Amino acid sequence: MSVAEASPALAVEALVAGYEPDLPIVKGIDASIGQGDFVAILGPNGAGKSTFVKAIAGLVPIHAGAVTLAGRPITGLAAHLLVRAGLAFVPQTENIFASLTIDENLKLCAGVMPAGKRSERIAAMYDLFPDLAARPTTPAGALSGGQRQMLATARALLVEPTVIILDEPSAGLSPKLVGEVFETLARVNALGVTIVLVEQNVRAALGVARTAMVLADGRIVHRGPAKGLAEDPRLGEMFLGHHAAAGETA
Numbered sequence: 001m002s003v004a005e006a007s008p009a010l011a012v013e014a015l016v017a018g019y020e021p022d023l024p025i026v027k028g029i030d031a032s033i034g035q036g037d038f039v040a041i042l043g044p045n046g047a048g049k050s051t052f053v054k055a056i057a058g059l060v061p062i063h064a065g066a067v068t069l070a071g072r073p074i075t076g077l078a079a080h081l082l083v084r085a086g087l088a089f090v091p092q093t094e095n096i097f098a099s100l101t102i103d104e105n106l107k108l109c110a111g112v113m114p115a116g117k118r119s120e121r122i123a124a125m126y127d128l129f130p131d132l133a134a135r136p137t138t139p140a141g142a143l144s145g146g147q148r149q150m151l152a153t154a155r156a157l158l159v160e161p162t163v164i165i166l167d168e169p170s171a172g173l174s175p176k177l178v179g180e181v182f183e184t185l186a187r188v189n190a191l192g193v194t195i196v197l198v199e200q201n202v203r204a205a206l207g208v209a210r211t212a213m214v215l216a217d218g219r220i221v222h223r224g225p226a227k228g229l230a231e232d233p234r235l236g237e238m239f240l241g242h243h244a245a246a247g248e249t250a
């Protein structure tokens with residue numbers, strides 16, 4: 001077995017990260033995400049979920065620790081190099097070009113691939129997202145929230161990542177659209193892509209993920225199977241406990 005096959009899809013070791021050198025937001029996280037897993041990252045507002053995934057994606061400075069992708073060190077690599085290494089990141093906002101059409105958005109992303117592969121990959125994305133295939137010439141800015149998330153996800157998947165990280169793709173969507181976006185993620189996962197999903201929408205995320213991690217104050221306070229966690233009374237405590245500890249509740 002090669003190193004890549006034997007290694008987790010994504011692993012972080014003793015990760016410390018934050019926006020200012022003397023102000024860690026991620027305060028020492030160890031996590032190993034298996035190939036093909038679907039992980040939901042949950043936790044109260046301000047827990048450091050976005051900072052954690054942005055640090056992995058090369059968008060927030062890492063102060064200490066290590067990140068590996070299929071056994072290969074990627075700590076602190078610039079975002080565009082991470083894409084080439086197989087790690088895709090879909091930020092919560094500003095993840096599409098609103099003034100360009102769906103097709104132009106996809107073609108722009110495909111530009112980093114060998115010319116011979118581009119049209120094949122764009123066709124594969126239209127197969128995966130029939131809603132986008134139905135209106136390739138529509139400007140992205142005219143799409144619904146759910147369609148925009150699908151376009152952002154398609155852009156990320158175009159270059160065939162092994163791991164895709166999404167930061168709150170359901171934010172601002174109606175329950176019906178949340179369901180559609182999550183069903184699409186389940187299909188992507190079924191194709192073998194490892195998924196890391198940061199979510200506020202706890203119930204919906206636990207309904208689609210296989211593994212759950214709960215963050216509070218920059219640390220992992222729980223990790224385990226997603227199944228059953230929504231009904232576990234400890235889940236509420238993990239969210240509320242943090243607020244009580246921070247003095248935000250009486």
Ligand SMILES: Nc1ncnc2c1ncn2[C@@H]1O[C@H](COP(=O)(O)OP(=O)(O)OP(=O)(O)O)[C@@H](O)[C@H]1O
Nearest residue numbers: 019020025043044045046047048049050051052200
């Ligand atoms: N660009 C930034 N510069 C400085 N501090 C930031 C920045 N973004 C976030 N923070 C701080 O980092 C901490 C964690 O924020 P983060 O956005 O990672 O939390 P989160 O768990 O994603 O919360 P939410 O559920 O609200 O999205 C907060 O105290 C926040 O104020």
Ligand SMILES: [Mg+2]
Nearest residue numbers: 049050051167
């Ligand atoms: Mg966030």
